[in-house]
Amino acid sequence: MSEDNHSQGEVDASKLSRCLTLFRIFAGISAVALGGGLIMLPVATREFVDRRGWLTQDDMLDTVAIIQSLPGIIAVNMSSLIGFRIAGIAGAACGTLGVIFPPFVVILIIAYCLTNFLDHPYLAGVFLGVRAGVCAMILFAVIRMGKQAIRGWFEAVLALFGFIGVLVFDINAALLVVIAGCVGFCFQSIRQRLVIDSEGGKQ
Amino acid sequence: MEGSLWDLIVIFFKTGALTFGGGYAMVPLLSAELVPTYVSGPEMQTMIALAQMTPGPVGLNTATFVGYQQAGFLGAFLCTFVLAIPGFVASTLVSCFKEAFQSSKAVVWTLSGIRPLVVGLIAAVVFFFADGSILSCPIANLWRSGGSALEVSWRGLLIFAVVCVMEWKWKPSVLVTLSVSGILGFLLFGFVC
Known part of the structure; x- marks a missing residue:
């Protein structure tokens, strides 16, 4: 023990x-x-x-x-x-x-x-510069991500949907994520069912 | 104040639960909820930029910044903590049910929709950061005014171009890039008329 x-x-x-x-x-x-x-x-x-x-x-x-x-x-x-x-x-x-x-x-x-110090005149210039720099950094990050993630029309449409939804229509991004998840799920499950059906048909 | 601190916590929890793809993927979600009710666009941009220059994950750092600004130490602690919780819980659950998770088609299918969307969301973030530093007019207004209200800051554009070249040729570290941007900003915006 x-x-x-x-x-x-x-x-x-x-x-x-x-x-x-x-x-x-x-x-x-x-x-x-x-x-x-x-x-x-x-x-x-x-x-x-x-x-x-x-x-x-x-x-x-x-x-x-x-x-x-x-x-x-x-x-x-x-x-x-x-x-x-x-x-x-x-x-x-x-x-x-x-x-x-x-x-x-x-x-x-x-x-x-x-x-x-946020309002300090010298710092204001620094922050403006940094924001412009981050803008460029994110652009490159998007290009890298895009090359990996966008492989066909389906992905391209979703990316465009997100881009325009946020920029032009001001739709809440969280809502878009939920929608995209559902869309992805439905699309893939339908696609898989079609594949199974066509293979079943061949037999 | 109590009311809005709770709202903030909900916002960060939601963001922590719906962000897929780390770092920048969190920005559109946070900006949508925080701007302009809690912070202004320029403030948000500055905090995110600072969150990148400091050690630690961008998302957590941003949460600490925003939380502190809105509700002091308690706000900083709660927002940071709450942002991490969904990921922690999900990781732990998945660890318990690893095989089921890895062989689950539902997960793959759902993510197949979210990943490309996030690319589009982050592309929009590029314009979010351009607003105020490079362009002088919020993008949404651009469409309505037909482009006539567009003003481009040549200084911002120059810094943008310099960083683009740096990223393309040398791929320097985040600290180097942002230091250069900050110095250029100080010189161009601070002194040049």
């Missing part, structure tokens, strides 16, 4: 230490990651696959594939999926808290300082 308690204690301690490590590693990654969430991937692989062997390379590939299909923030999904794999829900929670914590602190500090 005492042996069971002893090993249970070890398991708990090990899980706790894993959770703390998850928090620490994800906080470290988040603190220096500038750019999209997937940037975290190489570091996560190095830490969890190479250094500690807590995950396999296949696990990581699985994770990346699933992330693309999940809503929300990529970095949070990554920390949740990886954390869960390593230490269950507690691991997912610790990893996610790690991702959230450092940027939260940094932004709070910046926001606090900036609120006093």
